Amino acid sequence: MADCVPCGKSVLTYVALDDSNGAEHRVCVHCDTPIAENLKWVSPGELEQAGYYFGPPPVEGEKGGCSTGCGSCSVKKN
Numbered sequence: 764m765a766d767c768v769p770c771g772k773s774v775l776t777y778v779a780l781d782d783s784n785g786a787e788h789r790v791c792v793h794c795d796t797p798i799a800e801n802l803k804w805v806s807p808g809e810l811e812q813a814g815y816y817f818g819p820p821p822v823e824g825e826k827g828g829c830s831t832g833c834g835s836c837s838v839k840k841n
């Protein structure tokens with residue numbers, strides 16, 4: 764991550780190729796501003812604190828919620 768001045772916060776960066784000479788440089792994922800310094804390598808946990816997901820979001824919801832015996836969901840015959 765790096766501080767992006769136009770975005771006003773720490774942002775993810777990615778490597779892009781310069782159109783003119785093909786050199787690799789890092790740019791902001793949000794506004795494509797070239798970022799040349801103050802790169803910070805962070806852990807996935809720190810990324811999530813900054814509002815980014817690392818990997819798929821956690822799955823919410825469970826199957827078989829009534830197996831805990833809520834009393835109203837048992838199968839009744841007749």
Ligand SMILES: [Zn+2]
Pocket residue numbers: 767768769770774791792793794795796
């Ligand atoms: Zn930016």
